[in-house]
Amino acid sequence: MDAFISHVGEDTKSVAQPLADAVIARGFRVWLDQDELKIGDSVYASIDDGLRRSRFGVVIRSRHFFGKNWPQNELHALAALSAAEGSNKILPV
Secondary structure, X not given: XXXXXXXXXXXXXXXXXXXXXXXXXXXXXXXXXXXXXOOXXXXXXXXXXXXXXXXXXXXXXXXXXXXXXXXXXXXXXXXXXXHHHOOOOEXXX
């Protein structure tokens, strides 16, 4: 996986999905929750797996982002992975 897109639901249609579509059109593989999560999946395990398998985490920072815990947790996980791997995995948008 090339990129994990971290976002909040309010930004899906306006930012996350168009960004994912543009990146995919350029030949990259993207982890986007609405495409990857299936009914019955463990949300935590699926996200953790997506974060670990992705080369980069694209973090869509908006006013909605800062008001929710879930994307903050993804950002912290990306920071921990970056530190463990010794490279920056975070691409803020």
